[in-house]
Amino acid sequence: MTEVLVLVGIALAAASGFFGLLFRRDSSAGQTLCTSIAVAGALSGLAGVAWFFATGTSRPINVPWSLVEGAAFHVGLDGLSAFFLVPIFLISLLGNVYGLGYWKQSEHPTTGRKLRLFYGLLTAGMALLVVARNSILFLFGWEIMALAAYFLVVTEEEKPAVREAGWIYLVATHAATLCLLGVFGLLRGASGSFTLVALSSGSVSPGVATAIFVLALVGFGLKAGIMPLHVWLPGAHAMAPSHVSAMMSGVLIKMGIYGLVRVTSLLPDPPVAWGGTVLALGVISGVLGVAFAVGQHDLKRLLAYHSIENIGIIVMGLGLALLGRSLGRVDWVVLGLAGSLLHIWNHALFKALLFLSAGSVIHAAGTREIDHLGGLARKMPWTALAFLAGAVAICGLPPLNGFVSELLIYLGLFRTLGFGKEPSLAGAAFAVPALALIGALAVACFVKVFGAVFLGTARSQHADHAHESPRSMLVPMAVLAGCCLAIGLAPQIAAPVLAKGISAWAPNVPSVAQQLSSLAPLNWISIMGVLLIAGLAAGGALLSMRLRRSVVEKGPTWGCGYVAPTPRMQYTSSSFAQMLVLLFGWALRPRTHRPKNLPLFPRQGDFHSEVPDPALDEGLLPAFRFSARLLSWFRVFQQGNLQAYLLYIFIALVALLLWR
């Protein structure tokens, strides 16, 4: 039943976009039909997952498939698959509904049908790879996902910047697939079949296991956007339409995490170095991701760097769980993986929420430049509220969901200090200050964004003429915000699901659910959250009562008492972030262009600052240019000269003749 419902969901999602192709470009009936089918598919998928969580039964479907020797259409659900299916179908559902208002067929007649087609295929590909129990089927779903995402990124292909971002993504995703071919090839060599089953201890040599792990880390890390493999991520997220960004950031990059979680669950006896590497990579991604985010001026690019940061947090939890498995510390496994998994859900929820509200801003104001926006809270109160909810959640502040998952990882990391006789790894505790730093920088970053975009006064005509978005866009945002609040206030509802996921990853951990409830103070989180909301409400009521009684004078924000303040006097995103950007200047390498040799009476001048991505601009691109120069030596052989080509044939013939 479970599998059937999920497969129906996958099939409907895949088919949804094709119906739109049957309709005329300018008719809106197609988009309604597409969206209804996609919503039905997502609901069917979610029902399947709910059935699995309720009954815990799974009857894998295994149909032989003559594509390749050993391939099979083998699907089944376990705790991990079901866990990852939830964000896939949920975000797909909400994104489809959001698209009705955001990417109306009547406003985008040339791209609308294409966008819906690949949106459905992306959903189907991801759901397929998550339920696949056969590595060929997994790769099948993986490639559908990767290519559909490419076409979604280049939706507005007439813009050169979009095409460039698409190319970089395509190169990165192919590199990832290449690594995965290696992973599954080696796994097949070790297990003897393409079925994804856990290898028994001793069935694989440590060298091969490490090779599988490293390839998986690079391949899945490329997709997940772990620093320094994130090069494709900021561009692709910024250039795609916003509900696509929500899908990519919320769900697609999690497929990399899913792969990493799945492969590490198959490999026996992980050495300490694996967990240590993963934890260190998580710290690097988290800290540098948020540092880069602070320096951005493009709203969606900024959110994209926050995805890298959150992937860092997720990977830290996974690293801790791996360390726990190496050293036999059950509490590290439970807390680390619970935090990691819950953060996957949470990030899917709040990052989708942030991208959708950013899309709402872009839809209304027509620009992604933070420094062209301002004062939108008055014009778009609901969007502002939704963005605020997402911002609070992503900063890991109570009472929203980000706090819960980060707390679980904190608790797990503190346990590495080692009290008593159990094995400990005090080095891992250095991740705790890193996590705290990440949280603090995230707060700074979102204060900057919210202040610059929604508060103050409008900096440009665009922002001045903004208007609130239609209900089809606001409702998905409200649902996401509601989910964030629900998990934040009642994390107990997620606990059994988490327990199922953890037992699927580490089957030999006994009674996970009890361990989790004893290790994590989930009830206290609820109580504190409710108290916090009550306190805030009381404070707010008090303040509004006082304001009503006293005389309030209204003036422009950041007016600073000047006689004739203008919007240009406000803090800009770069001036707000300047100190932090300079603090991380060693990694961010910010570039500023300022007028030189100012005369006594200043002329008109301009100032411009940016934080480009050094991994791409100073790492990969020079490397590619170098290899292109190196390989250009081979162009000598392409003469276009008939005689030269005949000579090659001749040489080959003589060589063959003289061989042996």
Add this chain to the structure above:
Amino acid sequence: MVQVLDPLLIIALALNLVALGVSRIRGVINAVALQGILLGVFPLFMHDEIGARGIALVLVTIALKGFVIPWFLVRAMREADIRHEVTPVIGFVSSVLLGAVGTGLAMAFSSTLPLAGAHADLLLVPASLSTVWTGLLMLITRRKAITQVVGYLVLENGIFLFGLLLLQAMPALVELGVLLDLFTGVFVMGIIIYHINRQFDSISTEHLTELKE
């Protein structure tokens, strides 16, 4: 039989060197035509029972290689107004030297081949290999399209020589097929030469580099 064949083969080898060393295209064509006639006669000496089919093959071969194709080439030269000098990439002396070295290597190489006893003493295999070598050498070192055609002719002569070993085993149909291929090849090349000439006012294949990328 060997007494008759070996001198003929040596003449054919000498004609290879002539084709490499002559500076006028007419001379090259003549040398190759003569080689073609010589090759056409070979089957008569190879086997005792030749039959009507064999005779027909001999006649067709001699007609095509000795007269039709050379006439075709000479006509193409006249029609396309081709200048009479061969324009080699490397000098004539080095061409001849390379051809000689190739012939020597062919001798050395064929002595290592596991040949049937009846053929081991013949010069047929080294002659065939060295003719193939000459053909390839002409293809690689001659610029004009027409000399390339001649190169293919020589190449085919080499293959024909090797085929003589198998005359009993190889059906005449196959040999006719090869001849047809050659004829078509020359025909196509003739058309190409005409078009290269029209396009570039020259028939040097070097101008084809303009078409790369």
